[in-house]
Each structure stands twice: as structure tokens, then as C-alpha cells.
Amino acid sequence: MKIVVSVIGVVLVAALTLFADAAHECERTCEAGDTRTCYYTFNLQEYHTMSRACFNCPFNTTDCSRPECIAGDGVARPLITINRQLPGPSINVCEGDRVVVDVYNWMLSDTETIHFHGHHMKDFQYYDGVPFVTQCPILGGxxxxxxxxxxxxxxxxxxxxxxLITNH
Ligand SMILES: [Cu+2]
Structure with a gap:
């Protein structure tokens, strides 16, 4: 039984590696004096687990790792995603880098802001993501x-x- 589980694990890891996005140019070993501007696009939309992107998942476990497939617990249910990923895309940068994130809200019913938790945002207070305080919430744009x-x-x-703030 253990061997079967291990083989499935290897298949999943291989599939994840196969479909993983190439590393962002800002994901690197940090060195003094090497600061960059790092661009990201976040497409926010209503989506669902076990979508057609999952093909024959979970019966073919390789399909569960296809791009845009969110298998979740194997039950189809609605969710809100960024770039059809769960968890959402990571941002890996070095201290001193400029982070530029274009957030497109494709949801028809909800506004959105993004808070980059833990960043001091000194001199960048308008990007702290507090709706109606530091910015207008994003609606249809x-x-x-x-x-x-x-x-x-x-x-x-x-x-x-x-x-959506309730997951804070
Ligand atoms: Cu926070």
C-alpha cells in the first residue's frame, strides 16, 4: 500500500513540475544593490473547483494538476480566485524591489481591494488596500x-x- 501511495505522490509532483509556471524574473537570490521592478497581473474572478479544466480528475490524478484545475476536495463548488489558482500566485521579490500588481476585477457582483499584509507602506499609503480610505474599491475595472x-x-x-475580507 505504501508503494502505491508513493507512486501517486511521484506522479503528482512530476505533474506539478510539468505544469508549473516558469519562475518570475524577480524570483532570485537577493544581492545588495540588485533591486528590480517586478510586474504581476492578478485576474480576480468567480471560478469553481473541479471545473472542465480538470478533465478526468480525480479518476486520472495527472489531470488534477492541469493548469487552471483546482481539485479542492473533489467536490465542485464555487470560489473566487486570482489567476484561477488556489492558493493564489506568490510574489517572490527582494527587499528594495518595486512591486507593481495590476489587479483586474472580473467579478460582476463584488468590489475588491488587496492588502499586502506586513508591508509598512511608508510613502506608499495609497496602495495599502483599505477600501474607501486609501483607495476606491475596484469595481468592473x-x-x-x-x-x-x-x-x-x-x-x-x-x-x-x-x-471577502473574512478570510483575513
Ligand atoms: Cu492583512
Missing amino acids: SFRYNFVTTNSGTLWWHSHSGM
């Missing part, structure tokens, strides 16, 4: 977040608008 990182660590970004 886009917003460009544009800030320089001034502190390091493992931080996270998350929704900061409407009911």
Missing part, C-alpha cells in the same frame, strides 16, 4: 498597486473588501 518593499520576511497578500 482595474487598479495598479505600486510600492517598494522596505522590510523582508514571509508575508501574505489578501482580500480587503466586502465579505
Whole structure:
């Protein structure tokens, strides 16, 4: 039984590697004096698990790792994603890099803002993602977040608008 589980694990890892996006140019070993401007596009939309992108998942486990397939627990249900990924796309940069994120809200019913948690946002307060305070919430359009990182660590970004803030 253990061997079967291991083989499935290897298949999943291989599939994940096969379909993984190429590393972003800003994902690198950090060196003093090497700061960059790092662009990202976040497409926010209503989506669902076990979509047609999953083909024959879970009966063919390789299909579960196809691009845009979110298998979840194997039950089809609605969810809101960025770039049809769960978890959403990561941003790997070095301290001192400028992070530019164009957020497009394709949802028809909800506004959105993004808060980049843990960043001090000194001199970049308009990109802190607080709806009606530092920016208008994004509705049927886009917003460009544009800030320089001034502190390091493992931080996270998350929704900061409407009911979606509840995952904070
Ligand atoms: Cu936060």
C-alpha cells in the first residue's frame, strides 16, 4: 500500500513540475544593490473547483494538476480566485524591489481591494488596500498597486473588501 501511495505522490509532483509556471524574473537570490521592478497581473474572478479544466480528475490524478484545475476536495463548488489558482500566485521579490500588481476585477457582483499584509507602506499609503480610505474599491475595472518593499520576511497578500475580507 505504501508503494502505491508513493507512486501517486511521484506522479503528482512530476505533474506539478510539468505544469508549473516558469519562475518570475524577480524570483532570485537577493544581492545588495540588485533591486528590480517586478510586474504581476492578478485576474480576480468567480471560478469553481473541479471545473472542465480538470478533465478526468480525480479518476486520472495527472489531470488534477492541469493548469487552471483546482481539485479542492473533489467536490465542485464555487470560489473566487486570482489567476484561477488556489492558493493564489506568490510574489517572490527582494527587499528594495518595486512591486507593481495590476489587479483586474472580473467579478460582476463584488468590489475588491488587496492588502499586502506586513508591508509598512511608508510613502506608499495609497496602495495599502483599505477600501474607501486609501483607495476606491475596484469595481468592473482595474487598479495598479505600486510600492517598494522596505522590510523582508514571509508575508501574505489578501482580500480587503466586502465579505471577502473574512478570510483575513
Ligand atoms: Cu492583512
